[in-house]
Amino acid sequence: MTDTPTLLLDAVTRVIAGHGPSGVTLRRVGAEAGLSHTAAAHYYRDKPGLFTAYITRAWSQVADGVEAAAQIDDPRESMLAAAEAYAAFALEHTEAFTVMSRLELANVDTPDLWAARERGFFGVAGILERARADGWAADRELLDLIATCWGLVHGVVDLWVGGPLAAPFDGQQLVPTLRRLLDDLLDRLA
Amino acid sequence: MTDTPTLLLDAVTRVIAGHGPSGVTLRRVGAEAGLSHTAAAHYYRDKPGLFTAYITRAWSQVADGVEAAAQIDDPRESMLAAAEAYAAFALEHTEAFTVMSRLELANVDTPDLWAARERGFFGVAGILERARADGWAADRELLDLIATCWGLVHGVVDLWVGGPLAAPFDGQQLVPTLRRLLDDLLDRLA
DNA sequence: GATTCGGTCTTTACAAAGTAAAGTCCGTGG
DNA sequence: CCACGGACTTTACTTTGTAAAGACCGAATC
Numbered sequence: 001m002t003d004t005p006t007l008l009l010d011a012v013t014r015v016i017a018g019h020g021p022s023g024v025t026l027r028r029v030g031a032e033a034g035l036s037h038t039a040a041a042h043y044y045r046d047k048p049g050l051f052t053a054y055i056t057r058a059w060s061q062v063a064d065g066v067e068a069a070a071q072i073d074d075p076r077e078s079m080l081a082a083a084e085a086y087a088a089f090a091l092e093h094t095e096a097f098t099v100m101s102r103l104e105l106a107n108v109d110t111p112d113l114w115a116a117r118e119r120g121f122f123g124v125a126g127i128l129e130r131a132r133a134d135g136w137a138a139d140r141e142l143l144d145l146i147a148t149c150w151g152l153v154h155g156v157v158d159l160w161v162g163g164p165l166a167a168p169f170d171g172q173q174l175v176p177t178l179r180r181l182l183d184d185l186l187d188r189l190a
Numbered sequence: 191m192t193d194t195p196t197l198l199l200d201a202v203t204r205v206i207a208g209h210g211p212s213g214v215t216l217r218r219v220g221a222e223a224g225l226s227h228t229a230a231a232h233y234y235r236d237k238p239g240l241f242t243a244y245i246t247r248a249w250s251q252v253a254d255g256v257e258a259a260a261q262i263d264d265p266r267e268s269m270l271a272a273a274e275a276y277a278a279f280a281l282e283h284t285e286a287f288t289v290m291s292r293l294e295l296a297n298v299d300t301p302d303l304w305a306a307r308e309r310g311f312f313g314v315a316g317i318l319e320r321a322r323a324d325g326w327a328a329d330r331e332l333l334d335l336i337a338t339c340w341g342l343v344h345g346v347v348d349l350w351v352g353g354p355l356a357a358p359f360d361g362q363q364l365v366p367t368l369r370r371l372l373d374d375l376l377d378r379l380a
Numbered sequence: 381g382a383t384t385c386g387g388t389c390t391t392t393a394c395a396a397a398g399t400a401a402a403g404t405c406c407g408t409g410g
Numbered sequence: 411c412c413a414c415g416g417a418c419t420t421t422a423c424t425t426t427g428t429a430a431a432g433a434c435c436g437a438a439t440c
Binding site: 020021022098101102103104105144146147148150151152153154155156158159162165177180181184185188189 | 210211212288291292293294295334336337338340341342343344345346348349352355367370371374375378379
Binding site: 216217228237 | 396398399400
């Protein structure tokens with residue numbers, strides 16, 4: 001038996017899937033969870049508070065994936081695994097992915113949200129820093145490296161999920177394609 | 191003297207700047223334009239209709255920039271110019287940039303919106319296709335090339351404007367940095 | 381065992397906002 | 411002079427977010 005707050009966040013997922021992000025209503029979320037329309041407000045204060053919690057959970061899941069990837073010894077495989085985790089999350093939790101970067105829906109000054117986002121970011125930064133320490137692309141600025149690698153990953157995934165790249169490819173191909181592109185990029189950056 | 195529909199779209203820009211995208215209200219937009227709260231509905235049917243027009247105009251401006259860049263003969267400079275136009279738009283019209291990818295705010299099935307987005311996309315695709323025809327990176331799949339180049343550009347800009355990269359750099363450095371990164375990428379793709 | 385207390389969730393109430401419908405004003409063509 | 415149509419407003423209704431108070435219930439306390 002899951003607790004009510006989690007139940008409400010899951011209800012948000014289903015509402016987004018059914019009615020889109022702008023179709024999220026405290027009343028709908030309450031009904032979807034089998035509760036009253038003020039239940040979500042009780043736990044999360046208000047609608048932005050609900051979104052904040054939802055987005056924080058999403059980032060947290062992404063950060064978990066990235067940090068797991070950061071455990072891999074070989075920096076190159078580590079980076080590829082992080083990218084794969086990012087893409088997999090976007091495909092598996094499309095509703096969450098389309099909302100988690102929309103910070104205007106949330107209370108930006110929430111420490112938990114910041115922490116979750118930074119955990120994801122520093123995970124990637126750490127992988128690349130370690131790679132540089134290993135001598136790979138050592139002549140490059142760390143921030144340039146981050147921007148190039150993570151920019152490519154985020155950009156491709158974002159264009160794929162709801163962007164103009166959604167048409168030419170289908171979902172199943174995102175992960176292998178991204179791996180191929182990033183692999184190639186890393187080859188050339190070394 | 192600009193016409194009323196344009197006046198209303200400009201009002202949207204100011205409202206977003208002042209109250210964020212979720213602060214956009216037909217009533218506020220009307221007041222901002224010195225009109226009643228139903229004026230926007232009169233021209234654009236409803237709120238999604240208003241957003242559709244706003245987002246379409248934004249894409250249209252981006253597409254103009256990309257198509258202008260596509261005029262440049264040298265494919266490499268052409269691509270760099272397109273990226274620069276994209277980044278410049280994001281910096282100059284941040285309100286628009288933060289909203290134009292949020293298609294859930296709009297009526298997705300509007301032909302004008304599709305056309306504007308495709309114009310931007312095909313602009314980039316055309317540049318890279320021409321580059322390949324010139325023998326540059328000719329052994330590569332066109333879609334891979336698009337995904338890599340445009341993924342990098344979109345990813346870096348998106349992470350910069352409101353993303354985790356906003357902190358380490360400031361706005362003024364986005365265009366030169368992006369140019370440097372893309373320039374380097376193009377070097378290595380050739 | 382009765383009582384208080386804190387937490388969970390609902391009921392009620394109200395203001396803000398989206399939208400439909402009808403109405404007003406006004407320039408243009410016949 | 412008058413019908414017509416477009417531009418915009420007024421009015422009215424519904425949905426939604428949010429505040430406030432209350433009902434229910436299990437655990438701690440006397």
